[in-house]
Amino acid sequence: MPEHEILPPFQGSAVPHVGTYRRVLPVSLERMYENSLDWEHLPHVHSSSFSQIDCEAEGPWGWRAALVSPGGDASVVELRLDRACRRWITRNLSGPAAGAEIWTHAFPIEPRRVDIVVDFFVPGVAAEQRSRLGQAYARLYERLYDEDVAMMLERQRQLDRRIDGVRDNERVVELGVREDLELPLAVTVGGREYVLAQVEDDLVIFPRQCPHQLGPLDGRDLQDGVLRCPWHGYRFDVRTGNCVSGQRCRLSNLPEIRLGRSGEVTLSAAC
Ligand code: FES
Numbered sequence: 642m643p644e645h646e647i648l649p650p651f652q653g654s655a656v657p658h659v660g661t662y663r664r665v666l667p668v669s670l671e672r673m674y675e676n677s678l679d680w681e682h683l684p685h686v687h688s689s690s691f692s693q694i695d696c697e698a699e700g701p702w703g704w705r706a707a708l709v710s711p712g713g714d715a716s717v718v719e720l721r722l723d724r725a726c727r728r729w730i731t732r733n734l735s736g737p738a739a740g741a742e743i744w745t746h747a748f749p750i751e752p753r754r755v756d757i758v759v760d761f762f763v764p765g766v767a768a769e770q771r772s773r774l775g776q777a778y779a780r781l782y783e784r785l786y787d788e789d790v791a792m793m794l795e796r797q798r799q800l801d802r803r804i805d806g807v808r809d810n811e812r813v814v815e816l817g818v819r820e821d822l823e824l825p826l827a828v829t830v831g832g833r834e835y836v837l838a839q840v841e842d843d844l845v846i847f848p849r850q851c852p853h854q855l856g857p858l859d860g861r862d863l864q865d866g867v868l869r870c871p872w873h874g875y876r877f878d879v880r881t882g883n884c885v886s887g888q889r890c891r892l893s894n895l896p897e898i899r900l901g902r903s904g905e906v907t908l909s910a911a912c
Pocket residue numbers: 851852853854855856870871872873874875
């Protein structure tokens with residue numbers, strides 16, 4: 642980044658300002674941009690604030706989506722990302738908060754430390770009510786960012802592992818006798834992490850990282866042979882690897898599970 646930079650003039654919102662939330666996050670600017678464009682995670686990672694989302698339009702510019710709150714309130718929200726100004730603006734186009742705008746500016750301090758300044762602009766609020774409303778928005782954003790930071794850190798950790806690799810590179814792993822195994826069981830085969838689990842009487846195996854964006858698949862959400870990723874809610878049939886929630890991705894490159902005569906379980910990396 643250059644030492645000095647001249648940005649286009651700041652054109653603030655025309656809507657009254659009610660408060661600001663500021664925080665330093667231990668993530669890169671790239672993770673922040675990615676998170677802002679990721680409308681799909683809202684009802685999953687932030688389930689106490691959103692229960693449903695239907696995207697109407699999306700692109701590198703941002704997205705526009707119909708959202709439903711857990712209380713049943715419907716709204717249309719648009720987010721526009723402006724990388725040149727390192728900011729994104731969220732506008733409530735309809736719904737209970739229609740006209741409200743949230744402007745987030747991001748200031749990278751280090752490669753993986755970003756100072757964010759989130760300004761809340763809400764129309765039709767009496768001057769003496771603004772500060773209280775601003776604090777309520779700040780508390781909401783505190784929680785949303787707690788949830789986002791956990792997701793962004795885990796994604797960064799998984800991306801780093803892809804580059805650094807996993808030390809344990811055994812292509813054939815003997816696990817011992819099936820009855821002695823505590824399932825679900827995390828295992829590393831051929832340098833990749835998997836989870837061995839049981840569905841009815843069958844042993845199944847799936848990757849510990851979701852094929853979509855590396856979300857954690859630890860097996861806790863495995864129900865009736867269907868695994869649900871906590872980040873965007875994609876669901877996978879662990880017997881076939883197919884995504885059963887309609888998206889175009891699947892669980893693949895799975896090790897072969899072999900059972901010996903005395904019930905010994907051996908895993909072999911896929912070729
Ligand atoms: S990371 Fe997106 S559904 Fe798993």
